[in-house]
Amino acid sequence: MISVGIIGGAGYTAGELLRILIHHPHVTIDFVHSSSNAGNPITKVHTDLLGDTSLTFSSSYHASVDVVFFCSGHGATDKFLHDHPEFLKTKIIDLSQDFRIYQPSHDFVYGLPEMNKSQIQKAKHIANPGCFATCIQLGILPLANAGKLIDDIHVNAITGSTGAGHQPTETTHFSWRDSNVSVYKPFNHQHLKEIIQSIKQLQPYFHHRINFIPMRGPFTRGIMATMYTKTTLLSLSEAKELYQEYYNDSPFVVISHESPDLKQVINTNKAIVYLEKHEDLLFAIVVIDNLLKGASGQAVQNMNLMFGLPENSGLKLKPTAF
Numbered sequence: 655m656i657s658v659g660i661i662g663g664a665g666y667t668a669g670e671l672l673r674i675l676i677h678h679p680h681v682t683i684d685f686v687h688s689s690s691n692a693g694n695p696i697t698k699v700h701t702d703l704l705g706d707t708s709l710t711f712s713s714s715y716h717a718s719v720d721v722v723f724f725c726s727g728h729g730a731t732d733k734f735l736h737d738h739p740e741f742l743k744t745k746i747i748d749l750s751q752d753f754r755i756y757q758p759s760h761d762f763v764y765g766l767p768e769m770n771k772s773q774i775q776k777a778k779h780i781a782n783p784g785c786f787a788t789c790i791q792l793g794i795l796p797l798a799n800a801g802k803l804i805d806d807i808h809v810n811a812i813t814g815s816t817g818a819g820h821q822p823t824e825t826t827h828f829s830w831r832d833s834n835v836s837v838y839k840p841f842n843h844q845h846l847k848e849i850i851q852s853i854k855q856l857q858p859y860f861h862h863r864i865n866f867i868p869m870r871g872p873f874t875r876g877i878m879a880t881m882y883t884k885t886t887l888l889s890l891s892e893a894k895e896l897y898q899e900y901y902n903d904s905p906f907v908v909i910s911h912e913s914p915d916l917k918q919v920i921n922t923n924k925a926i927v928y929l930e931k932h933e934d935l936l937f938a939i940v941v942i943d944n945l946l947k948g949a950s951g952q953a954v955q956n957m958n959l960m961f962g963l964p965e966n967s968g969l970k971l972k973p974t975a976f
Contacts, residue, residue, distance in 0.1 A: 655682045656961055657719040661734065662726030663688040663711055666816045667749050669700040670950035671723055676707050678954070678968030680961070684719045685712040721745040721957055725950075728752065745960060746779045747953050753781040754848045765956040767965065768904045769795055769852060774959045782956065785948025786811055786868060787845040789879045791852050792907060792925045793938040796900035798856040802885055806862045811879035812869040816945055836870045843868050876916040877944045882937040890931035897927060905966045906947060906955070914941045923951035923969045 658675055660668055663686035675681045686696060692713035697704045699711075715722075717740045724731040724746065732752040735741055746762075753762035763777035764770055766788065774780060783791070790809055797803050812835070843866055853860050885893065894909065901907040907925045914926040923946045930937040942948050951969060958967045 656680055656721060656957070657682050657684045659684050659715055659719040659722045660686045661715055661722060661724050662730065663696075664691050664699050665725055666945055667949045667953075668723075668725040669702070670945045671725065671953060672696065672700060672703060672707070672709075674950060674954050674968055676703065676709075680963055680967060683709060685715055686710075687712050687715045689713065717741045717744045719744060721747060721960070723953060723957075724748045724750060726750060742779075747782055747956055747960075748780065749782045749949055749953055751781075751784060751844060751848075753779070754783065754787075755851060764848065764852070765952065766791060766852065767952070767955055767959060768792060768901065768907060769856070771903070771959060774956055775962070777960060780953075780956045780960070782949065782953045784845040784848060785877055785942070785944040786813065786843065786866075786879070787848045787852075788948050788952065789877045789925070789940050789942045789944075790845075790849055790866070790881065792927060792942075793879060793881050793940040794883070795852065795856060796897045797883070797885065797936070798853045798860065799900055800896055801857050802888060802896075803853065803857055803860050803862065803883065804886070805884035807864045807881060807883045809864060809866045809879060809881040810869065811866070811877060812871040813877045813944055814871055814873045814875040816875045832872055834870075834872050838868055838870060840867045841865060873916070875943055875945055876920050877940075877942050877948060878916055879940045880937070881940075882932075882935045884934050885931075885936040886934045888931075888936060890929065890936075893929055893931065893936055897929065901927075906969075914939060916941050919943050919947070921946070923947045923955065923966075 688711040691711040694711050696709045728750045731748045731750045753760050762779045762781040763773045765780040765782045906923050910926050910928045913928050919941050920943050925942045925947050928939040958965050
């Protein structure tokens, strides 16, 4: 059995992680740390787990487990590892953005299984991708892998309120978010850096723009990304064949012949990809659950790969509260 520790156990991603790991056939949970909830039952915060677990939040943590998941806010993992370097000897899966961009100063592997599966299998430390980044990359990486990105990429994507985290803010408050849509961080969203990094890993000479318009949606979970780019060298049938071949060994990516909707992926680790061709433009739609394939489900997918388990082990999910 794989012994697991979770640091930052009170947020949405930790709740989803627990929902998976409690029922994972190869996992035992050693500790779930939360300084603000220490001593409280897990179910006091993650109420959908009532009847599934008797675990309590811990005020302590230790590095003598097989793997630690970091579910704290951005910047917290880097600081924690600086203060507690003994954890670097343990396998780590970090759900923050602290180590997604390659630097010679760290050994974290970018944890997108559809691109870096062999590296993940050998890695000790994993930087779990961002939710928008995961969704968008799954729509364009087959083109980059084939060297077919020849122009700017235009992306519109809308996400649910859980993508902003558990702590309420002005733009996640129900009375503001409900029946409302808004744009934020156009052209300079923080996930662009990791998307460009991945494209250049597969197509090093890529030098075009990614024009990304992120939007907040009036729903709790899920991401729908629509994107298009010029592909004069590919017919629609050739593009579909290219995508099918690229994702042939990816158990969670489904190439659909029908335009998808968000409810098809909610509470699953699936990504549905749909393609159309409009004259010289290839148009793609990708839908994922931001808390699962965009965060905790993908983190477990990475754990499975790191420990030599089937990639989809433990990822048949039961319904959640959202």
